[in-house]
Amino acid sequence: MAEQLTDAQCILLAVDYATQSNIQALHDLVPITPLCLTPNLVLRILLTYLPESVSPPVYTTFIQELVSHLWLEQREPQTLDISSVADITDAAAQKKVKKLDLLELAPAGFPPHAPDDDLTSFLCHRSYRIDSEIGLLTLLPELFRPFLDRNDFVRAWFVSVALPLLRLQFEYYPDTDTAMSLKDFQDLDGKDGIDVLLSRTTHEKHKIISATDSQGTIARDLRGLVGPWMFGHTERKRRKLAWSQEERSETPQEERKISLAGVTEDDQTTHEWEYVFEWMVKKATNNFAMVTNAVEEWDGPGHVDLGGYLDEKSYLDNDLRMKLDKQYAQCAFAACYAVEANNSETIDGAHGILVRLAQLLDFEPPPDLVTSVEELPKIDRHASLLHESKSTVILDPEVLLDPNHPLTSPTLPTFMLLQMMVYSAYQLAGLGHSISISHITKFRFYSDEDEQMSMVQKVLHGLSQGGKRDEHQWMTDRGRLLWLWNWNIDPEEGALRGAGPFGSIPRDALEKAILKCMLSTGNHTLVENIYLKGDTNRSRLTREDLEQIIVGEAMESYDNASNGNKTRGSMKRASDM
Numbered sequence: 001m002a003e004q005l006t007d008a009q010c011i012l013l014a015v016d017y018a019t020q021s022n023i024q025a026l027h028d029l030v031p032i033t034p035l036c037l038t039p040n041l042v043l044r045i046l047l048t049y050l051p052e053s054v055s056p057p058v059y060t061t062f063i064q065e066l067v068s069h070l071w072l073e074q075r076e077p078q079t080l081d082i083s084s085v086a087d088i089t090d091a092a093a094q095k096k097v098k099k100l101d102l103l104e105l106a107p108a109g110f111p112p113h114a115p116d117d118d119l120t121s122f123l124c125h126r127s128y129r130i131d132s133e134i135g136l137l138t139l140l141p142e143l144f145r146p147f148l149d150r151n152d153f154v155r156a157w158f159v160s161v162a163l164p165l166l167r168l169q170f171e172y173y174p175d176t177d178t179a180m181s182l183k184d185f186q187d188l189d190g191k192d193g194i195d196v197l198l199s200r201t202t203h204e205k206h207k208i209i210s211a212t213d214s215q216g217t218i219a220r221d222l223r224g225l226v227g228p229w230m231f232g233h234t235e236r237k238r239r240k241l242a243w244s245q246e247e248r249s250e251t252p253q254e255e256r257k258i259s260l261a262g263v264t265e266d267d268q269t270t271h272e273w274e275y276v277f278e279w280m281v282k283k284a285t286n287n288f289a290m291v292t293n294a295v296e297e298w299d300g301p302g303h304v305d306l307g308g309y310l311d312e313k314s315y316l317d318n319d320l321r322m323k324l325d326k327q328y329a330q331c332a333f334a335a336c337y338a339v340e341a342n343n344s345e346t347i348d349g350a351h352g353i354l355v356r357l358a359q360l361l362d363f364e365p366p367p368d369l370v371t372s373v374e375e376l377p378k379i380d381r382h383a384s385l386l387h388e389s390k391s392t393v394i395l396d397p398e399v400l401l402d403p404n405h406p407l408t409s410p411t412l413p414t415f416m417l418l419q420m421m422v423y424s425a426y427q428l429a430g431l432g433h434s435i436s437i438s439h440i441t442k443f444r445f446y447s448d449e450d451e452q453m454s455m456v457q458k459v460l461h462g463l464s465q466g467g468k469r470d471e472h473q474w475m476t477d478r479g480r481l482l483w484l485w486n487w488n489i490d491p492e493e494g495a496l497r498g499a500g501p502f503g504s505i506p507r508d509a510l511e512k513a514i515l516k517c518m519l520s521t522g523n524h525t526l527v528e529n530i531y532l533k534g535d536t537n538r539s540r541l542t543r544e545d546l547e548q549i550i551v552g553e554a555m556e557s558y559d560n561a562s563n564g565n566k567t568r569g570s571m572k573r574a575s576d577m
Contacts, residue, residue, distance in 0.1 A: 160232025
């Protein structure tokens with residue numbers, strides 16, 4: 001009988017049972033040999049000899065009873081098979097025990113601040129062994145599930161280390177060629193952790209379209225990979241800086257809008273979510289579609305998927321979440337100013353971000369891009385004067401997330417100004433002159449009258465290349481150019497300058513350029529209706545201006561004529577004028 005065995009024989013018998021994965025026999029043996037087979041020793045035996053491939057439910061109940069000293073399962077007494085040690089003398093058994101070389105419960109490099117209890121050490125060390133010996137991280141959820149309420153460290157370790165790596169390598173990207181060990185992944189922090197978690201996301205194809213039926217890859221990865229990993233922020237912070245653990249609020253978070261106070265120095269948190277915002281702005285320069293997908297489908301740091309193991313609403317305290325939400329909104333602003341592409345998809349994506357920001361900030365949503373310029377929203381004149389920097393460095397991606405940034409700190413004026421930049425890029429694209437939002441912003445704040453007139457002339461030259469344009473086309477394009485001069489802001493009486501990207505050009509100079517182009521393309525009836533029969537005060541051109549321009553254009557055509565036939569070529573154009 002087992003009661004008659006010596007301590008050394010009992011230990012060898014336990015090793016034999018563990019090697020054979022005979023947990024029921026261990027369950028029967030340990031209670032009758034409590035002085036010999038202590039919980040610590042049994043856990044070390046299991047760690048060393050129990051095959052890593054054994055399904056955790058086979059032994060987790062036994063472990064619970066072992067560490068609690070409460071044998072809850074009522075089983076019929078079993079006759080234990082002691083044949084493997086019955087013929088070994090005590091002296092020989094003691095020699096064998098000394099050679100067992102049992103693993104220590106605490107794994108190498110285990111955080112010194114981790115709880116000093118055997119179960120915590122066993123769970124983490126067992127996880128490392130499963131990963132290193134058979135690579136089946138899929139066994140870890142069943143291993144940890146019964147113990148998640150054991151302590152905060154166990155809960156944080158599983159959710160922030162095991163869960164995201166499991167999803168990354170087995171669920172989200174099972175075809176990945178490179179695998180990272182659990183131990184190496186645990187040691188990551190800051191930017192390195194973000195780069196690993198989102199490394200596969202950047203290789204996916206993203207399109208700039210609003211999500212309707214399914215969640216995009218980037219939003220899923222932010223919620224399901226980065227979100228759980230962030231739950232371990234405090235542990236990583238403690239590991240790195242030996243700071244005390246922050247308290248978590250257990251009060252459920254309610255859905256709310258992001259504060260409009262902007263991002264100040266006080267809103268900087270040193271939380272690792274800030275690395276995500278930096279990552280998004282950096283990626284926006286060449287992968288704007290991915291960032292637009294993220295903003296349209298992800299609500300920010302509070303929008304995470306912890307797999308049902310924890311309450312997603314309580315992992316961030318209220319004050320911290322409010323600060324991070326504001327930084328997330330600033331990140332969305334910054335992404336629009338960081339993008340370098342000047343195609344129509346980029347403008348669509350920036351407009352999608354505007355729509356999303358309107359939801360998050362509780363603003364009036366912006367109208368569709370195809371809205372006529374007459375119906376576009378007006379902004380207060382002071383909003384157009386927000387930016388006072390004399391250096392374009394303010395638009396470098398590295399500084400777009402700075403506190404109190406004049407263009408990206410989320411407020412109503414900065415939102416309205418970004419709208420104007422997006423619509424300006426759209427209107428210029430409609431005029432045949434594609435430009436990035438970053439470029440149009442620099443152009444608005446840093447170009448002078450000559451540079452702006454040069455762009456106007458390029459636009460008009462492009463419009464005139466197609467020959468005569470119908471009146472509707474010209475009316476639309478003239479409206480766009482005038483909108484780009486003053487953004488629908490009612491100018492002060494007699495004001496020569498406007499608020500838009502062409503605002504440094506005097507209004508009468510802009511009208512003269514448009515008039516000359518209309519004349520050169522033969523739109524004489526439209527010229528007559530707008531400039532001769534229309535309100536000259538609106539066009540800012542006097543009758544003397546009109547006469548001088550029309551005669552001047554006619555004489556230029558006359559001078560360029562190669563023959564005197566007034567029904568052909570330049571002579572005809574001069575005659576028509």
